[in-house]
Amino acid sequence: MNKLTASRLGSVALCAVLLSGCTTSTPNDSEVTSELVIDGPGRHNATGDVAAIASIQYDSPPDHILDAQRCSGVVVAPKWVLTAANCLRLGPETPIGEADGKAPERCPGPPQDPGSSVSWQFKIRLGATRTGTPIRVTATVAHPDFDFGAHAPAKPMSDIALLKLAEPANVKPIPIADHDLPPGTPTSQLGWGHQPVCTSRIPNELQQLDSVALPSSRCGRATQFEFCTATIRTASGVQGQCVGDSGAPILAQSPGGPVVAGVASRGGRHCGDSPGIYTSAAGFRQWINSVINSSGS
Template sequence: MIAYVHTADANGAQADLMLIKRGTLFALLASAAIAFPAAPAAHAIVNGDKASEAYPFMGSLQRPDSPRPDGHVCGAALIAKQWMVTAGHCVRGGKVSAWKVRIGSPQVDKGGELIGVKRAVAHPDGAYGGDIALLQLKKPARATPVQIASHAPKPGTGMRILGWGLTCSKNAASCWPKDLRELDTKRLADRTCADSGLVPGKELCIASVNGRGPANMDSGGPALVKTKGGWTLVGATSGSGGTTGVDPTVYTNVSAKDSWIKSVVNP
């Protein structure tokens, strides 16, 4: 089913947004001025493991309209000293100048660097095939950025996903993790995410593993591939049309957006 909602973009302008059955994995904001499709019920990354190593490029986008006291709404990845990648739907509505990103800490509420957001730039393609945005920070981060992979890996390739999303099935304080979670998974064939409206070439289908997978507030978080030089960024969490931890999740193909990213970061 296709539905339309009237909401505000990152600059406060009104826009009609087309939503289909894929649910976003975004914080359920308290603000009545913004409406998003609800993600399926989730158990964090659902039943993900506590982060096993430091991820200096990992960030938590924090907004005052979050239901959480720590302000977390979405994950983000540092790709240049003053730029981060997140999901496009994570930057809709709200006052950008009030947003911050905590970078380089495994704990969502302390440590690392807490830097304000100067502006948000969403991809012009919109939700399906272009659910990606760039956050320009108010000052350069000290942390080391992650490299964007030159191309997406083939189906069957192992990947790691990260996030501070819900750890159980309700949007309540007991389900909001403080510690970063990770999950080792793999890329699936595009057809496996057909029910979620995956756009081939522009999006990736990533598997859930034994009841574990991305949940609400994992949106924008990275999908990573291990290389000899360390981790490389391949995808950003977009959403799922199925059951969290059971059905696969669609990720925006960050590698495919490299030219657009360069055009924004280095105009």
């Protein structure tokens, strides 16, 4: 990496996230403000335990659509998946008819009217591929303040949502982080994004993109309860949050294992041309818990 050394990032990984009494210092703004782009391997097939990571798909019988890839998400309670609210209100994130992963013949069009999703029947498939056993979604709960930026930055965008499952997922949920990530914290995004957008296939394997959290001063378009990560410079070009990544969990390590730091909300006009912006899971922890607890499951 550039100015942030691997040894420093290793220390941050152990001490920055949720660890009381840790004396290792974390990078301050002056050390990370120039790190909008860092060197790294870029997207690769996800490693480790990804059983709780969800491919969010939908069927739309009136439109003769089956198994369309929509977004990504993560199991945070036995019957609940955390994702982005924009996954419920906009048009298909990947072109209709591309669920089989073939190279798209066209790019996604502009966002559709929220009414376009009224006939969608959501489901999830868990793990490293998009072809696992489906679990039906029985309810979708978007944050009541979500407006996808209509009033930003006057109030938080609140791009966060929960999906209730018809049956408990047979996986270990990943807990929500207690606090926002300090700048410089190593992160891993797990989702179904792909780039170049108009010439690449939807991946058959879950994709991982490793980065670091940036200070809020470097997240120009972020609102309250959001954070951003650096884009990645690879041998083939710059990579970052991309089409297919909406709702993707971004994980960080805590003493007890991985925690959900946030979910992917939006990137730049082109993949990797600006830091990816994420909704902070810790910032909405109280709302998440209230929805799950009020359901009795």
